[in-house]
Amino acid sequence: MRILKNSNFKTNNYLCKNFKNMLIIGIAGGTGSGKTTVVNQIIEELKNEEVDVISQDSYYSDTSHLSFDERKKINFDHPKSIDFDLLGEHLQQLKNGEDIQQPVYSFKDHNRTGETITIHPRKVVIVEGILILTHPEIRELFDIKIYVHADSDERLIRRLKRDIAERGRDLEEVLWRYQTTLKPMHQQFIEPTKEFADIIIPTNRYNTVAVDIVQTIIKDRLS
Ligand SMILES: Nc1ncnc2c1ncn2[C@@H]1O[C@H](COP(=O)(O)OP(=O)(O)O)[C@@H](O)[C@H]1O
Ligand SMILES: Nc1ccn([C@@H]2O[C@H](COP(=O)(O)O)[C@@H](O)[C@H]2O)c(=O)n1
Numbered sequence: 468m469r470i471l472k473n474s475n476f477k478t479n480n481y482l483c484k485n486f487k488n489m490l491i492i493g494i495a496g497g498t499g500s501g502k503t504t505v506v507n508q509i510i511e512e513l514k515n516e517e518v519d520v521i522s523q524d525s526y527y528s529d530t531s532h533l534s535f536d537e538r539k540k541i542n543f544d545h546p547k548s549i550d551f552d553l554l555g556e557h558l559q560q561l562k563n564g565e566d567i568q569q570p571v572y573s574f575k576d577h578n579r580t581g582e583t584i585t586i587h588p589r590k591v592v593i594v595e596g597i598l599i600l601t602h603p604e605i606r607e608l609f610d611i612k613i614y615v616h617a618d619s620d621e622r623l624i625r626r627l628k629r630d631i632a633e634r635g636r637d638l639e640e641v642l643w644r645y646q647t648t649l650k651p652m653h654q655q656f657i658e659p660t661k662e663f664a665d666i667i668i669p670t671n672r673y674n675t676v677a678v679d680i681v682q683t684i685i686k687d688r689l690s
Contacts, residue, residue, distance in 0.1 A: 488590070488688070489561070489562055489588065489589075489590060489591070489592060490590065490591045490592070490610050490611070490684075490685065490688045491558065491562075491591075491592045491594065491608055491609050491610050491611075492591070492592070492593045492594070492609065492610065492611045492612075492613065492681070492685075493594050493595075493599050493600060493605075493606070493608075493609035493611070493612050493613065494506060494593060494594070494595040494596075494599075494613045494614075494615060495595075495596065495597065495598070495599050495600040495612070495613070495614050495615070495657070495660055495664070496597065496614050496615030496616060496617075496657070496668075496670075497597060497616075497617070497619070497622050497653050497657050497658070498544070498597055498622060498626050498649060498653075499617065499621070499622035499623065499624075499625035499626035499629065500615040500616060500617040500622055500670055501615055501617060501625075501670035502595045502596070502597075502615050503522075503595065504670075505613075505615055505668060505670065505674075505677075505678060506520055506593055506595050508675075508678045509593070509678055509681050509682055509685065510593070512682060513591075513682075513685065513686075513689070517589060517590060517591060517689055518589055518590075518591045518592070518593060518685070519561065519586055519587075519588070519589045519591070519592045519593070520593045520595070521554075521557070521558075521569070521586070521592060521593065521594045521595070522594075522595055522596060523549060523554070523594070523595065523596020523597065523598060523599050524572050524574075524596065525569050525570050525571065525572050526549050526550045526551070526553055526554040526570070526596075527543065527548055527549060527550070527572055527578075527579070528548060528549065528550045529550070529570075529578070529579050530577065530578050531578060531579070535576070535577070538576075538577035538578055539577060541577065542648045542652065543577075543648070544597065544598075544648045544649055544652035544653065544656070544657070545648070545652055545656070546598050546601045546602065546656055549596075549598055549602075551602045551604075551605055553570075554594075554599075554605060555602075555604055555605055555608070557569065557586075558592070558594070558605070558608050559608075560588075561586070561588040561592055562588070562608075563588075564588050565588065566585055566586065566587050566588070567585070567586045568583035568584070568585060568586075569583055569584045569585075569586050570582075570583055571583060571584060574634040574635070575634070575635050590688060590689055591685050591688060591689065594609070597653075597657050598656060598657065600612060600614070600660035600663050600664070601656050601657070601660055606663060611665055611666070611681075611684065612663050612664045612665050612666075613664060613665070613666045613667075613668060613681070614660065614661045614663075614664035614666075614667045614668070615667075615668045615670050616661070616667055616668065616669050616670065617669070617670045617671050618671055619650070619653070621671055623645055626641060626645070626649075627641050627642075666680070666681070
Protein backbone atom coordinates (compact mmCIF):
# COMPACT_ATOMS: atom_id res chain seq x y z
CA MET A 468 0.00 0.00 0.00
CA ARG A 469 1.43 3.41 -0.97
CA ILE A 470 0.68 6.46 1.12
CA LEU A 471 0.07 9.73 -0.71
CA LYS A 472 0.46 13.10 0.94
CA ASN A 473 -2.69 15.15 1.37
CA SER A 474 -2.22 18.09 -1.00
CA ASN A 475 -4.38 20.29 1.27
CA PHE A 476 -1.84 20.04 4.05
CA LYS A 477 0.39 23.09 4.35
CA THR A 478 0.73 24.01 8.00
CA ASN A 479 -0.31 22.78 11.40
CA ASN A 480 -1.84 26.14 12.35
CA TYR A 481 -5.40 25.20 11.58
CA LEU A 482 -5.25 21.60 12.68
CA CYS A 483 -8.04 20.94 15.13
CA LYS A 484 -6.74 21.12 18.70
CA ASN A 485 -10.11 21.11 20.44
CA PHE A 486 -11.66 18.07 18.83
CA LYS A 487 -14.81 18.19 20.96
CA ASN A 488 -15.67 21.36 19.01
CA MET A 489 -15.15 19.79 15.60
CA LEU A 490 -18.07 20.62 13.29
CA ILE A 491 -19.07 17.67 11.10
CA ILE A 492 -21.39 18.43 8.19
CA GLY A 493 -23.01 15.67 6.13
CA ILE A 494 -24.09 16.53 2.57
CA ALA A 495 -26.28 13.95 0.80
CA GLY A 496 -28.40 13.99 -2.36
CA GLY A 497 -28.84 11.98 -5.53
CA THR A 498 -26.12 11.45 -8.08
CA GLY A 499 -25.65 14.58 -10.20
CA SER A 500 -27.58 16.73 -7.74
CA GLY A 501 -24.51 18.93 -7.31
CA LYS A 502 -23.07 17.80 -3.95
CA THR A 503 -19.45 18.18 -5.03
CA THR A 504 -20.23 21.54 -6.63
CA VAL A 505 -21.92 22.78 -3.45
CA VAL A 506 -18.96 21.61 -1.34
CA ASN A 507 -16.53 23.41 -3.63
CA GLN A 508 -18.62 26.59 -3.43
CA ILE A 509 -18.78 26.33 0.36
CA ILE A 510 -15.02 25.94 0.80
CA GLU A 511 -14.09 28.46 -1.93
CA GLU A 512 -13.56 31.33 0.50
CA LEU A 513 -12.11 29.22 3.29
CA LYS A 514 -8.48 28.33 3.69
CA ASN A 515 -7.57 24.80 2.57
CA GLU A 516 -6.16 24.08 5.99
CA GLU A 517 -9.42 24.76 7.83
CA VAL A 518 -11.69 22.11 6.35
CA ASP A 519 -11.45 18.39 5.59
CA VAL A 520 -13.62 17.16 2.74
CA ILE A 521 -14.39 13.46 2.83
CA SER A 522 -16.16 11.78 -0.07
CA GLN A 523 -18.22 8.67 0.43
CA ASP A 524 -16.72 7.46 -2.86
CA SER A 525 -13.41 6.79 -1.04
CA TYR A 526 -15.28 4.28 1.10
CA TYR A 527 -16.62 1.93 -1.58
CA SER A 528 -15.75 -1.53 -0.25
CA ASP A 529 -12.58 -3.19 -1.42
CA THR A 530 -13.53 -5.60 -4.22
CA SER A 531 -10.09 -6.84 -5.23
CA HIS A 532 -11.30 -10.44 -4.94
CA LEU A 533 -13.61 -9.86 -7.95
CA SER A 534 -12.73 -9.73 -11.66
CA PHE A 535 -13.24 -6.45 -13.56
CA ASP A 536 -16.37 -7.85 -15.24
CA GLU A 537 -17.79 -8.85 -11.87
CA ARG A 538 -16.98 -5.43 -10.38
CA LYS A 539 -18.74 -3.70 -13.29
CA LYS A 540 -21.98 -5.38 -12.27
CA ILE A 541 -21.89 -4.17 -8.63
CA ASN A 542 -24.84 -2.06 -7.51
CA PHE A 543 -22.90 1.05 -6.44
CA ASP A 544 -26.06 2.83 -5.32
CA HIS A 545 -26.99 0.33 -2.61
CA PRO A 546 -25.91 1.08 0.99
CA LYS A 547 -24.24 -2.35 1.12
CA SER A 548 -21.63 -1.19 -1.41
CA ILE A 549 -20.18 1.23 1.16
CA ASP A 550 -17.71 0.32 3.91
CA PHE A 551 -19.57 2.33 6.57
CA ASP A 552 -17.54 0.64 9.34
CA LEU A 553 -14.35 2.18 7.97
CA LEU A 554 -16.01 5.57 7.38
CA GLY A 555 -17.36 5.59 10.97
CA GLU A 556 -13.98 4.52 12.34
CA HIS A 557 -12.25 7.29 10.39
CA LEU A 558 -14.68 10.00 11.51
CA GLN A 559 -14.24 8.86 15.11
CA GLN A 560 -10.44 8.94 14.72
CA LEU A 561 -10.59 12.50 13.35
CA LYS A 562 -12.79 13.50 16.30
CA ASN A 563 -10.16 11.96 18.58
CA GLY A 564 -7.53 14.14 16.94
CA GLU A 565 -5.88 11.35 14.98
CA ASP A 566 -4.78 11.26 11.33
CA ILE A 567 -6.50 8.81 9.03
CA GLN A 568 -5.31 6.90 5.96
CA GLN A 569 -8.13 7.40 3.48
CA PRO A 570 -8.37 4.87 0.61
CA VAL A 571 -8.10 6.22 -2.94
CA TYR A 572 -10.89 4.99 -5.26
CA SER A 573 -10.77 4.51 -9.03
CA PHE A 574 -14.07 4.85 -10.95
CA LYS A 575 -12.26 3.46 -13.98
CA ASP A 576 -11.29 0.22 -12.22
CA HIS A 577 -14.37 0.13 -9.95
CA ASN A 578 -12.05 -0.50 -7.03
CA ARG A 579 -9.66 0.99 -4.48
CA THR A 580 -6.25 1.65 -5.96
CA GLY A 581 -4.31 0.35 -2.94
CA GLU A 582 -3.01 3.85 -2.24
CA THR A 583 -4.13 6.03 0.66
CA ILE A 584 -4.13 9.75 1.45
CA THR A 585 -3.26 11.07 4.91
CA ILE A 586 -6.03 13.29 6.27
CA HIS A 587 -5.34 15.39 9.36
CA PRO A 588 -8.11 16.41 11.79
CA ARG A 589 -9.41 19.95 11.28
CA LYS A 590 -12.05 22.15 12.88
CA VAL A 591 -14.59 21.46 10.15
CA VAL A 592 -15.16 18.15 8.40
CA ILE A 593 -17.54 17.92 5.43
CA VAL A 594 -18.67 14.42 4.43
CA GLU A 595 -20.48 14.14 1.08
CA GLY A 596 -22.12 11.22 -0.67
CA ILE A 597 -25.36 9.80 -1.99
CA LEU A 598 -25.84 7.32 0.88
CA ILE A 599 -24.31 8.99 3.92
CA LEU A 600 -27.65 9.78 5.58
CA THR A 601 -28.90 6.18 5.22
CA HIS A 602 -26.72 4.88 8.07
CA PRO A 603 -28.05 5.68 11.57
CA GLU A 604 -24.66 5.68 13.38
CA ILE A 605 -23.00 7.82 10.71
CA ARG A 606 -25.99 10.20 10.77
CA GLU A 607 -25.52 10.59 14.52
CA LEU A 608 -22.01 11.95 13.96
CA PHE A 609 -23.22 14.89 11.88
CA ASP A 610 -23.84 18.26 13.56
CA ILE A 611 -25.57 19.56 10.42
CA LYS A 612 -27.29 17.40 7.81
CA ILE A 613 -27.81 18.85 4.33
CA TYR A 614 -29.72 17.34 1.38
CA VAL A 615 -29.00 18.68 -2.10
CA HIS A 616 -32.00 18.35 -4.42
CA ALA A 617 -32.22 18.52 -8.22
CA ASP A 618 -34.96 17.02 -10.39
CA SER A 619 -34.25 13.53 -11.73
CA ASP A 620 -34.17 14.56 -15.41
CA GLU A 621 -31.65 17.28 -14.58
CA ARG A 622 -29.55 14.81 -12.58
CA LEU A 623 -29.56 12.27 -15.41
CA ILE A 624 -28.41 14.88 -17.94
CA ARG A 625 -25.60 16.01 -15.62
CA ARG A 626 -24.60 12.42 -14.83
CA LEU A 627 -24.47 11.52 -18.52
CA LYS A 628 -22.25 14.48 -19.36
CA ARG A 629 -19.96 13.98 -16.34
CA ASP A 630 -19.57 10.19 -16.60
CA ILE A 631 -18.74 10.36 -20.29
CA ALA A 632 -16.33 13.30 -19.86
CA GLU A 633 -14.68 12.29 -16.56
CA ARG A 634 -15.37 8.68 -15.60
CA GLY A 635 -14.69 6.79 -18.84
CA ARG A 636 -18.31 5.69 -19.40
CA ASP A 637 -20.38 5.64 -22.59
CA LEU A 638 -24.03 6.51 -23.23
CA GLU A 639 -25.18 2.87 -23.15
CA GLU A 640 -23.54 2.17 -19.80
CA VAL A 641 -24.88 5.28 -18.06
CA LEU A 642 -28.43 4.66 -19.30
CA TRP A 643 -28.25 0.95 -18.37
CA ARG A 644 -27.03 1.85 -14.88
CA TYR A 645 -29.68 4.57 -14.54
CA GLN A 646 -32.52 2.20 -15.35
CA THR A 647 -31.28 -0.83 -13.41
CA THR A 648 -29.84 0.73 -10.25
CA LEU A 649 -29.63 4.54 -10.05
CA LYS A 650 -33.34 5.25 -10.32
CA PRO A 651 -34.67 2.40 -8.10
CA MET A 652 -31.95 2.91 -5.46
CA HIS A 653 -32.56 6.65 -5.44
CA GLN A 654 -36.24 6.07 -4.77
CA GLN A 655 -35.69 3.34 -2.19
CA PHE A 656 -32.70 4.66 -0.22
CA ILE A 657 -31.54 8.16 -1.12
CA GLU A 658 -34.63 10.35 -1.56
CA PRO A 659 -36.15 9.12 1.78
CA THR A 660 -33.10 10.49 3.67
CA LYS A 661 -34.31 14.00 2.84
CA GLU A 662 -36.46 13.75 5.97
CA PHE A 663 -33.30 13.70 8.14
CA ALA A 664 -31.94 16.93 6.65
CA ASP A 665 -31.72 20.17 8.61
CA ILE A 666 -31.26 22.11 5.36
CA ILE A 667 -32.46 21.22 1.84
CA ILE A 668 -30.65 23.00 -0.99
CA PRO A 669 -32.50 23.15 -4.33
CA THR A 670 -29.92 22.95 -7.12
CA ASN A 671 -31.86 22.97 -10.39
CA ARG A 672 -30.08 26.32 -10.61
CA TYR A 673 -26.95 27.48 -8.80
CA ASN A 674 -27.99 28.39 -5.25
CA THR A 675 -25.76 31.09 -3.81
CA VAL A 676 -28.08 31.99 -0.91
CA ALA A 677 -27.98 28.49 0.62
CA VAL A 678 -24.21 28.30 0.11
CA ASP A 679 -23.81 31.69 1.87
CA ILE A 680 -25.80 30.40 4.86
CA VAL A 681 -23.62 27.31 5.26
CA GLN A 682 -20.45 29.41 4.82
CA THR A 683 -21.64 31.74 7.59
CA ILE A 684 -22.18 28.81 9.97
CA ILE A 685 -18.68 27.49 9.21
CA LYS A 686 -16.99 30.90 9.52
CA ASP A 687 -18.70 31.36 12.88
CA ARG A 688 -17.20 28.05 14.05
CA LEU A 689 -13.75 28.98 12.74
CA SER A 690 -13.65 32.45 14.34
N1 LIG B 1 -26.65 23.96 -9.98
C1 LIG B 1 -26.11 23.41 -11.09
N2 LIG B 1 -26.51 23.81 -12.32
C2 LIG B 1 -25.96 23.28 -13.43
N3 LIG B 1 -25.01 22.29 -13.44
C3 LIG B 1 -24.60 21.86 -12.26
C4 LIG B 1 -25.11 22.38 -11.02
N4 LIG B 1 -24.50 21.75 -10.00
C5 LIG B 1 -23.65 20.86 -10.57
N5 LIG B 1 -23.69 20.93 -11.91
C6 LIG B 1 -22.92 20.11 -12.86
O1 LIG B 1 -23.47 18.78 -12.80
C7 LIG B 1 -22.44 17.80 -12.79
C8 LIG B 1 -22.56 16.95 -11.54
O2 LIG B 1 -22.33 17.78 -10.42
P1 LIG B 1 -21.62 17.23 -9.13
O3 LIG B 1 -21.39 18.38 -8.21
O4 LIG B 1 -20.44 16.38 -9.50
O5 LIG B 1 -22.79 16.29 -8.54
P2 LIG B 1 -22.74 15.15 -7.45
O6 LIG B 1 -21.46 15.33 -6.65
O7 LIG B 1 -23.96 15.37 -6.62
O8 LIG B 1 -22.80 13.86 -8.20
C9 LIG B 1 -21.12 18.55 -12.88
O9 LIG B 1 -20.68 18.53 -14.21
C10 LIG B 1 -21.47 19.99 -12.44
O10 LIG B 1 -20.68 20.94 -13.08
N1 LIG C 1 -17.23 2.21 -9.60
C1 LIG C 1 -18.24 3.08 -9.48
C2 LIG C 1 -18.66 3.52 -8.24
C3 LIG C 1 -19.70 4.42 -8.18
N2 LIG C 1 -20.31 4.83 -9.31
C4 LIG C 1 -21.42 5.79 -9.25
O1 LIG C 1 -21.05 6.95 -8.55
C5 LIG C 1 -22.22 7.57 -8.05
C6 LIG C 1 -21.92 8.31 -6.77
O2 LIG C 1 -21.07 9.38 -7.02
P1 LIG C 1 -21.64 10.88 -7.25
O3 LIG C 1 -20.40 11.72 -7.36
O4 LIG C 1 -22.44 10.87 -8.51
O5 LIG C 1 -22.46 11.22 -6.05
C7 LIG C 1 -23.22 6.45 -7.80
O6 LIG C 1 -24.46 6.83 -8.33
C8 LIG C 1 -22.63 5.24 -8.52
O7 LIG C 1 -23.52 4.69 -9.44
C9 LIG C 1 -19.87 4.39 -10.54
O8 LIG C 1 -20.41 4.79 -11.60
N3 LIG C 1 -18.85 3.51 -10.61
